[in-house]
Amino acid sequence: MANKIPRVPVREQDPAIRATNFEEVCYGYNREEAMLEASRCLNCKNPRCVAACPVNIRIPDFISRLAEGDEAAAAAVIAEDSSLPSVCGRVCPQETQCEGSCILGIKGEPVAIGKLERYVGDWKIANSDNTPVEIERNGHKVAVIGSGPSGLACASDLAKMGYEVKIFEALHEVGGVLTYGIPEFRLPKKAIVAKEVEAVKRLGVEIETDVIAGRTVTIDSLLDEEGYDAVFVGSGAGLPRFMGIEGENLNGVFSANEFLTRANLMRAYREDYDTPIFVGRKAVVVGGGNVAMDAVRTAKRLGAEATIVYRRSEAELPARVEEVHHAKEEGIEFRMLTNPTQILGNEQGRVRAISCVEMTLGEPDESGRRSPVVKEGSDFEIECDVVIMALGTSPNPLIAATTEGLETNRRGCIVANECGATSREGVFAGGDAVTGAATVILAMGAGRKAAAAIDEYIKSKR
Numbered sequence: 001m002a003n004k005i006p007r008v009p010v011r012e013q014d015p016a017i018r019a020t021n022f023e024e025v026c027y028g029y030n031r032e033e034a035m036l037e038a039s040r041c042l043n044c045k046n047p048r049c050v051a052a053c054p055v056n057i058r059i060p061d062f063i064s065r066l067a068e069g070d071e072a073a074a075a076a077v078i079a080e081d082s083s084l085p086s087v088c089g090r091v092c093p094q095e096t097q098c099e100g101s102c103i104l105g106i107k108g109e110p111v112a113i114g115k116l117e118r119y120v121g122d123w124k125i126a127n128s129d130n131t132p133v134e135i136e137r138n139g140h141k142v143a144v145i146g147s148g149p150s151g152l153a154c155a156s157d158l159a160k161m162g163y164e165v166k167i168f169e170a171l172h173e174v175g176g177v178l179t180y181g182i183p184e185f186r187l188p189k190k191a192i193v194a195k196e197v198e199a200v201k202r203l204g205v206e207i208e209t210d211v212i213a214g215r216t217v218t219i220d221s222l223l224d225e226e227g228y229d230a231v232f233v234g235s236g237a238g239l240p241r242f243m244g245i246e247g248e249n250l251n252g253v254f255s256a257n258e259f260l261t262r263a264n265l266m267r268a269y270r271e272d273y274d275t276p277i278f279v280g281r282k283a284v285v286v287g288g289g290n291v292a293m294d295a296v297r298t299a300k301r302l303g304a305e306a307t308i309v310y311r312r313s314e315a316e317l318p319a320r321v322e323e324v325h326h327a328k329e330e331g332i333e334f335r336m337l338t339n340p341t342q343i344l345g346n347e348q349g350r351v352r353a354i355s356c357v358e359m360t361l362g363e364p365d366e367s368g369r370r371s372p373v374v375k376e377g378s379d380f381e382i383e384c385d386v387v388i389m390a391l392g393t394s395p396n397p398l399i400a401a402t403t404e405g406l407e408t409n410r411r412g413c414i415v416a417n418e419c420g421a422t423s424r425e426g427v428f429a430g431g432d433a434v435t436g437a438a439t440v441i442l443a444m445g446a447g448r449k450a451a452a453a454i455d456e457y458i459k460s461k462r
Contacts, residue, residue: 007109008037015329019300022184022269025326026090029112031069034119038067041111044103049113052101054445055153057081059098059113066116075124078117083156083200084149084444086125086192087178089118092441093320125195132202138162140458143228145213145399148176149440150431151234152200153447154454159203161455168211173265176236177432178440180265181257183294185301189264214398219406223426229461230426230454233414234447237393237432243286247343248389252280252351256287256295256390263298279304280385284354286340287390288312291437293323295388296332306332307382311339311359311372335382337361339372343387353381395433403427411436420450421457428454 011027012018018025029037041063049059062077078085094100094114102110142158144151147169155165173179175193187193201207211217213235222228240255242248259277267273283299285292288310300306308327310317313336317324328334335356342355358378361370400408407415407423413434420428430446432438 005036005040007040007112008033010112010115015326015331018185019297019330022301024188025185026115028122029115029119031119034116035067035069037112038063038116040104041067042103048101048103049098049111052097054097054441055081055448057098057117062120063111063113063116066120071120071123071127074120078120079124081448082117082444083153084178084196084440085117085121087121087149087187087196088441088444089114089116089121090187090192091182091439093439095321097441121196122192125192125199128195128199130198130202133204135159135204136162137164137204140164140229141166141227142454142458143168143222143226143231144234145219145231146170146176146234146236146431146433147174147197147207148234148236148431148443149178150236150433150443150447150450151176151232152197153444154232154234154430154451155205155447156200156203157448157451158454159200159205161451163455163458165204166206166208168213168217169207169209170212170235171265172209174207174209176234180261181291181294183260183264183298184269185297186294212398214402219399219403219424219427229458230428232420232447232450232454233399233422233427233429233433234431234443235395235399235433236443237395237413237437239394239396239412240389241391241393242389243340243391245340245342247345247351250343250345250351251349252278252386253343254386254388256285256291256388257393259295259388260291260298263302269298269302277302278386280351281305282384283307283386283388284309284382284384285388285390286310286354287392288317288319289390289392290319290323291392292390293319293327295390297323297327297330299386299388300330300332304386307384308332308334309338309340309354309356309382310334310336312369313337313361316361316369337372339374340387341379344381351385351387353383354387355379355381393432393437395436399433418449419453420446421453426457428457 062074065073099110266275268277283304285296337359358375359372362373365371405424414429428450431443
């Protein structure tokens with residue numbers, strides 16, 4: 001029986017070695033391993049995994065083709081719904097989505113859907129002939145703001161429908177959070193991100209970098225002067241949040257966004273780049289999400305003793321289980337039920353320690369998690385040279401401030417309906433710009449929904 005086959009383990013770098021380099025942690029499956037793991041799939045008639053996938057990849061279909069050794073057919077199935085399979089196979093939270101809904105996971109281990117998607121995506125990259133795709137254009141133009149996962153997904157779907165699509169990216173490199181936010185050891189930039197972006201460009205999508213929406217161009221000018229029929233805003237959420245505690249203006253305090261951007265986009269981890277970043281002897285990262293794990297593991301690789309400080313227990317950590325597991329293997333210290341109250345500096349205005357209090361868990365809050373409560377008289381200090389705040393992000397207000405009639409909510413997120421339509425006619429939005437910081441695959445799902453809605457909108461105006 002297929003479900004009697006144990007889940008095929010994935011080879012990884014030794015923790016002691018990988019904690020000193022930025023090479024990818026997980027090696028992924030080879031062909032034999034991928035086909036064996038694919039053979040575990042029961043090919044359910046009513047696959048719960050598909051419904052749990054934000055972009056609704058026909059998972060049993062691509063896996064069955066992979067089990068037969070037909071990577072090309074498997075890649076074709078995935079390509080119908082996803083433009084970034086190698087990315088998603090690496091960074092999606094499969095354990096709470098497709099794999100979390102796998103029937104085999106009820107009494108055993110689910111099919112390693114993410115690792116199989118990664119294998120197929122990587123196979124496609126290695127075997128692509130880089131030939132542009134010939135698509136008949138329909139004479140209509142759509143502008144996309146941001147080249148992150150939502151923008152790339154929206155642009156690729158629209159291009160396949162025949163639209164002339166141009167992406168405007170604020171930074172000098174393409175990929176959004178895939179490029180500046182996720183570390184090299186989780187998502188290689190040149191080998192994976194750049195290749196997936198090239199595949200989108202082969203559909204005819206044009207990408208212009210160093211264009212700041214709201215300054216270089218505005219949504220109003222794109223619609224009213226540049227002849228675009230619609231605009232999709234997928235600008236992400238790059239505005240960092242802080243705690244508002246004393247000492248956050250000291251030298252040595254970073255937002256995780258700035259820290260990871262310096263490390264990833266500016267190649268601070270490479271000795272042949274003149275863009276170093278200071279981590280000191282000891283670095284403390286405040287937060288418990290995936291960004292916090294990325295920041296603390298990056299600090300460790302840059303030479304610091306790295307510690308996570310989180311105000312709830314480990315059971316409430318929002319980060320992926322795999323990322324927490326990898327961090328622990330690499331020697332990251334976790335200080336649970338700990339909350340910072342002040343950052344302490346020396347006479348030179350640099351960080352010397354972070355003052356904290358111990359917490360206990362009280363009643364559940366609105367999110368369903370138990371609220372942390374301060375334990376009286378539990379003040380203590382953690383010596384450190386750097387404090388990195390990984391407390392989430394919100395959208396940059398520039399786009400909304402320079403666009404007439406574009407509604408935002410109290411968190412600064414663009415208000416959009418399920419299909420991405422905003423309060424401004426012809427303007428659609430999705431991903432972190434609407435939801436606040438979330439996952440790559442949710443942003444892609446929003447981009448795809450918006451593409452379908454844009455198509456309907458433009459057709460209705462003809």
